Structures are given as structure tokens and as C-alpha cells.
Amino acid sequence: MELRYYIIRRFLILIPTLFGLVLLTFILLRAIPTSDLIASFISQKATAQERVIEKQQAIAYLGLNQPLPVQFLYYLNDIIHGNLGVMYTSFYTGPVMGGIERFLPYTLELSIATVILSILIAIPLGTYIGARPNSPSDAIGRIFSLGVYAMPIFWLALLAQIIFGKNIGIFGSYGLPISGEGYPTTTKVPWIVNNVSEPTHMLFVDALLHGNLTIAYSAFIHLILPVGVLTLSILAGLLRFIRAGMVDTANQEFVKTARAKGVPEKLVLRRHVRKNALLPSVTVIGLLMAGLLGGVVVIEYVFQLRGMGRLTLATITGLNIQFYGVAGTVLFFGIILMITNLIVDVVYAFLDPRIRY
């Protein structure tokens, strides 16, 4: 099959899944009592008369006087137009889509740094360990993977805070950036307005863009601990996978041929084994992304960072649950993961023509 057709088929599979995801969030929204759903549309300060009007507006908007399938169409229409509803929390108030726009960049900064760091560490380390199966270094790698895999990530983050934040004090106390939560509110910098830095909303990148090295340095220092913990948690799975791939490939016939014809051992490892062993690792990235997006929520909570994870948790904190916030974030994370998996599949099909059938 040509790559073109494979990509088209892969896209077509995406559609029912996407539809199902929207259906799932719709079911979540309808699982709560309808009166509470309507109440979330009524403003606190409204008078009795206004309340009646707002209630009727909400019923009309949700299509509650119509059968469930039609209500779903109303919801679908909203989603297609990018309207995920509104949320009111102390963390963020406004449309959910706007919240995602505002808090996603920080999470992206965190995830991108984590992915880059973990790949930089995992590939050389994995090939080193995979080239020496059942050696002491392999045993150490195995114990490390098992230990980190078995560790609750929030506990790891807390330990990192205790050790590095408090006692050594290199990375700022408890990972809190310069002042306030996440952004330097007291620092008078023209490109930081209302706690949001311009233009990319990523503090480190923005500081570099504006040439403010002091803030860039501070932002970098405060990224180290969260990124380090996330990287550790991802590294365990990645190392295991690369090692397994190396061991599998090393037993194949073409490696024996290469050795038999006298290719130096270093070259065999680099050109024949590693290249083929790293190929399947592309598929793990989809799985890792799922773990990363879950881990980001916990890490942002522990380090009190302002990103998507905190936005997700803000929607459910306390008794004041923001239903549209919950549904919107679930939908958003689902779509991100779906797109990642799509890209991974297409890239893998491009790299390895054997799987397009």
C-alpha cells in the first residue's frame, strides 16, 4: 500500500474515535443532575426575575426540551465551533478554550523540555546497556527502571523538593518561581501583563526573545526540578524498551553477517544494531505521551506551576465543580493524545514500509 493511502485510512479511523470521545464527554455532562447543569449557567448576582430568564435561556441553549440525540447534536455543534463552555474558579475564570490557550504553553514548555532531555539521555544509555546484556551495568539499569517505575511520581517530586529545594537550595525553595505562582508578578517587565508573558506565553522562551537574561536564568532554574522528575519517570519505560530492541536486533542474521565479514564491533553496533533497534522506539512515544500528560498534572500540582494540569485540577477542587471545565479538559487531552498517536503512526509507516498493509 502506498503511504498516501495508509495516511488516509489512518485519518478515517480517527473519525469514529473522535466522535466517541465527544460522546463520552457528553455522557459525563449528562450524568450529573440536570438542575445542577442549568444552575451552572445562572449567575450568582441575578435577581429572581433574571434567574427565570437565564434558566430558560440555558434550557434553550442546551436543548433540554428536546430528545437526547438532538441535545447531543447541540453539544457537537458547540464543540465544532470551538465553544467548550465557561468555568468560574479562583484559578481562572472565563471560557475554557481561553484557559487552554493561556495555560497550555507552560505545559508545552515543560513537556518539550522533558521529551528532549529524556531522548538525549535514553538513546546513548539504552544502546550502552543494550549492547551489554546481563552485565553489571545492565543490572543497574534494570534496578533503576524498576525502582522509578514503582515510585509514585508525586512522592518523587516531593523528595526532589526536600533534597534539592530545601537542603541544598540550588533550585529555589520548593520550586516556586521568582515570586507568586509561576510568573514574576512583582518584576516590572513590560512584556509581562496580568501574569501572562508575551508573545509565546512560555516564560523562558519569552525572556530569551526579549533579551532579559536574568529572568531567563530564573525561569530555567525553576524548570530544572519539574523537568528532571518528569524525565526520570519517563526514562524508566524508554530505557527498558530500547534495551529490549537492542537485544532483539543483536540476535538477527544480518548482524551475524556483518560480524562475519569483519566489520569492526563499534561499527556493527552503531550502524547495524542501533539503527534498527531505535526504529520501534518511535511507537513508544505515543505511550510515553500518555504518561507524560498524566504526570504533568501531578507535577504541576506539587510544584504549584501554572499550566494545563493546574487548570484541570482547578475545575474539580472543592464543592464548586466546573462541569464544562472537566469535560473540556478531558476532550482537549484526548485530542492531543490522538493527534500524537496519528503522527507517530504516520512517521513509523514512513520509516518502516513493512507495516503499511
Add this chain to the structure above:
Amino acid sequence: MQSTISIFKRSGVQKKRRPKVEDFQATMKLVLKNKVSLTGLIITSVYFILALMDYVYPQYLGAGPGVVTSMLRFNGGFLGQGFPSGPTLAKGWWYYLGTTYANIPLFPAILSALYIDLGYSLMIVLSGAVIGILIGTFSAYYGGFWDELMMRITDIFYSIPFLIMAIAFTTILSYSLAKAHAPINGFSLIAIALIIIWWPTYARLTRSITLSVKSSRFIEAAIASGSSKVRNVFTHVIPNVLSPVFVQISLDLGSIVLIFATVEYLGLGSVIKVTQYTPELGELISAGQTYLPVGIWWPVFVPGIFLLIFTVGVNILGDGMRDVLDPKMRR
């Protein structure tokens, strides 16, 4: 795998044949030959025994839910009376690991937390496995539309990060159940939410095995002798599916304990009003975290270590069992 076969052969010579029991004994023998898996088994059993002991004899070991509640009242409630103290030998063995917030001794609190953690995690994994096996085998055996529908549903569940889904389901469930005044506690609620999102793993696993079993000769023979579809699934397909599922359960138990603790740490399911305070490991860590800035680290460190050792033990045991029961999966 030469040794497995030889053990099976040897056991076949005995007078009274009980194949299922002999199979189990043979696998356990192989698992226990490996020292690492033996360690895993010992760790896991010690944890389960501790958890059960705390339930059976709350007055001797551990605190039990009621005892902790009375201690809270005695000490003047949460975060009321001063700081937790470090490990002391003078006050008796309850205090060997120090105290956590409200001066509750940490050791008995952890013991009763183990009962909650292990019990609910086991319940989640087992119920998820039962639901997953039923849905997976039946949909794969009947094939066609049902199979396709099941695959699409699992696709949806796989397309959302697990923790996010756990957060969403727990919240919505707890809210609607609290509104309906359902007699349910926060732990069972989280357990229900986690079961809802955990079964697809088992459904996918059993589906792939069922598809390969379906075309084998003994199923053909069963059909030829007039056995119905439902009977085929229960008597021929499910027994073949069980051993990989068993391996998966032992591997999953560790991650479910971690997820359960994480969800509790994040403070979910708190809409349900708690009448009786029951400690849970994630919750203990979350409570001890308050004192981190003052330099008090043991309320955070000690429960985490308990969690870590358990997950390591379960994972080692699961790896060992996988090597014996399912050599194809070994890497």
C-alpha cells in the same frame, strides 16, 4: 521451557490426576525457583498479611479507622496541636516511625492505610479483569459488529490519558452520587471510577487470545458435537485466556495501587462527606506535606517508602510469573 514439560510429565504419573492443581503447583515451583520472584512473593504476602491483621485485630496491631478517629478527637482535630514529633522509642512501638499531623502515630496509621489501599486495589483489578474477560471473549467470539464496537469503545478509552480520565470520572461520579445521597464512601467511589476505565486493558488482551483460540480444532470439535456459543466461550475459551490475564493482574496491581494513591493525594472524591476518618497512603503523604517547609520530612517519606516497596514486590512477582506462564511475552 524444557523444565516445565518435564515437571508436567512427572506429575502425570501420579495415581489420582488433578490437572488444574498440578498445573498450578508446577508453575509455582518454577516461579519460586527464581530468587527474585520469591522475594517478590514474600514482600507481597507480608503486605497482605499486615493489612489483614490490621483488619482482624485492630486493637493489637495498627489503629483501625475508629481508633484514629478517637485519637483525632483526643488531640483536638486536624493540624491543631503543634508539630508532629520524630521517631521515639520511649512511647512504645506505635511511635517508632514518628507521628504525622495531629500527632497520630505514623505506624498504625500506615497499617490501616495498607488495608484500604491493598483491598480496594485488589477489588479494582479483579472486577476490571472479570468485566474485561466477559466483554473481550464474547465480542471476539461473536465477531462482526460486536467486535468492531468493542474495539472502537476501547479506542476511546485508550485515547485519554489515564489519570485525566480517572480525575474526570471520579469527580462526576462523586458529584452525582453525593447529590443522590447514595450510601457510599469516597474510596468505593474512586474504585468504581477506576473499574470503569480499567476494563478495556483486559478486553483487548482477551480479545487477541480469543481470536487465535477460536479457529483451533477443539472449538471445531465442540461446535460439531452441538455445543452452543455461550457454552463454548465459558468452557473452552475462558480457561485458555485465564493465565495471561493472571499475569496481567499481577503486573497491574502495582500500577493501580499507585494510581489509587495519586487520586487520593490529589484530594478527589472529597464531595462525599466523611464521618469517620480512615487514613490512606496518598492522603497521609498529602497531609504530611503541610510540614515540609518546617523541615519535617518523615510524614511524607515513610508512607512513600511503604508504597514503593509494595509496588516493587508486586512487579517482581509479576515479571517472574510472566516468564513462566507466558514465555512469548518475555523479552
